[in-house]
Amino acid sequence: MTQFSLTDLEAIIDKRAGSEDKKSYTRKLIGKGVGKCAQKMGEEAVEAVIAAVEGDKQELTSETADLLYHLLVVLKISNVPLSDVMDELASRTGQTGLEEKASRPAD
């Protein structure tokens, strides 16, 4: 099993976003703005959903990798560090998902 982490990928995206390399997909995508980055994230999410529903594990693995990459690109362009997301997840570990839902203020 690889030791590669989302934090490693975040660092790569951070570096490539600021690079001058015209061969960089990250640089090109970020240059198109948050709307395009979010659209790509949505497309990859739908492709992952389809793979899951079809029970295609190999495709689900591949599409999830695409989704996580594009999610990190969206976080980057939105100036949200992955550590903030991890802090949010960590803060939820003391209760069940249904307890958290019940604690939300009413609309």
Ligand SMILES: N=c1c2ncn([C@@H]3O[C@H](COP(=O)(O)OP(=O)(O)OP(=O)(O)O)[C@@H](O)[C@H]3O)c2ncn1[C@@H]1O[C@H](COP(=O)(O)O)[C@@H](O)[C@H]1O
């Ligand atoms: N993990 C990824 C990664 N996953 C998916 N992709 C790219 O995401 C793109 C999605 O493919 P699509 O066909 O859906 O997109 P497209 O048709 O090119 O785009 P549109 O025309 O729809 O805008 C492909 O070009 C993939 O190569 C990624 N590109 C980069 N990375 C990582 O980022 C690093 C830096 O990449 P560069 O910025 O390209 O140097 C790489 O070494 C990888 O570690």
